[in-house]
Amino acid sequence: MQWVIVVLVVAVLGVAAVVASGGLGEMRREPVRDVYRQDLPDRPLTAEDVDALRFATAIRGYAMDQVDDVLARLGAEIAERDELIADLRGERRVGAGTRTQVRTDARTDARADEARDGRG
Numbered sequence: 001m002q003w004v005i006v007v008l009v010v011a012v013l014g015v016a017a018v019v020a021s022g023g024l025g026e027m028r029r030e031p032v033r034d035v036y037r038q039d040l041p042d043r044p045l046t047a048e049d050v051d052a053l054r055f056a057t058a059i060r061g062y063a064m065d066q067v068d069d070v071l072a073r074l075g076a077e078i079a080e081r082d083e084l085i086a087d088l089r090g091e092r093r094v095g096a097g098t099r100t101q102v103r104t105d106a107r108t109d110a111r112a113d114e115a116r117d118g119r120g
Contacts, residue, residue, distance in 0.1 A: 045074065055070075
């Protein structure tokens with residue numbers, strides 16, 4: 001009778017070990033990454049680049065230096081694009097919150113038309 005109990009205990013422990021190791025296919029096969037590389041392209045970022053971003057979690061949430069670096073770059077690129085849009089529209093920032101209309105030439109008008117039509 002004791003041998004039956006020992007065999008049952010060994011069998012239960014074996015099944016528990018298989019389940020815990022994911023042998024029944026219920027656990028993820030790929031490793032869970034807690035550090036993500038921020039391989040941002042050397043070209044202007046697109047919406048897909050931003051969607052693909054993943055930040056590693058740290059004790060206090062995300063790794064703040066990673067988030068700060070990406071946000072700083074996004075802010076700089078958005079400012080650059082806003083400036084380009086203003087140039088194409090013929091507006092220039094003079095001071096904080098004020099704009100003035102500037103004279104545009106035919107080449108700038110053509111670039112603005114191309115950008116508006118999606119060709120530029």
